[in-house]
Amino acid sequence: MAKLYVSEYATISNMPTVVGQVPLEPPLTEYVLDYTAGMVTSPPFQQGTRMVRMNTDAVCSLVIGSNPAATTQNGRWAKDQTECRGVPEGQGFKVSVISNV
Numbered sequence: 001m002a003k004l005y006v007s008e009y010a011t012i013s014n015m016p017t018v019v020g021q022v023p024l025e026p027p028l029t030e031y032v033l034d035y036t037a038g039m040v041t042s043p044p045f046q047q048g049t050r051m052v053r054m055n056t057d058a059v060c061s062l063v064i065g066s067n068p069a070a071t072t073q074n075g076r077w078a079k080d081q082t083e084c085r086g087v088p089e090g091q092g093f094k095v096s097v098i099s100n101v
Contacts, residue, residue, distance in 0.1 A: 005055045010049060040096070066093055
């Protein structure tokens with residue numbers, strides 16, 4: 001199976017003693033996209049989402065946008081890759097993911 005684990009965050013926490021930012025728990029929502037059978041697109045991000053944390057358990061390509069449709073030409077992610085991405089708040093963006101070898 002090929003799954004993308006998604007967590008949406010509204011607040012980014014500033015850490016006063018170090019350089020960097022991390023999402024402030026708890027997330028607004030969490031869900032799993034199963035792209036085993038082909039390309040799949042998430043529901044629109046929550047109204048207050050500013051950061052999305054994603055982890056994939058299989059090699060994939062994904063794209064984020066207002067009407068995304070992932071292809072194998074989009075950015076490729078390695079198995080077990082985890083990343084955080086900032087997104088425009090309240091724009092109805094989604095993530096679309098597809099298997100890639």
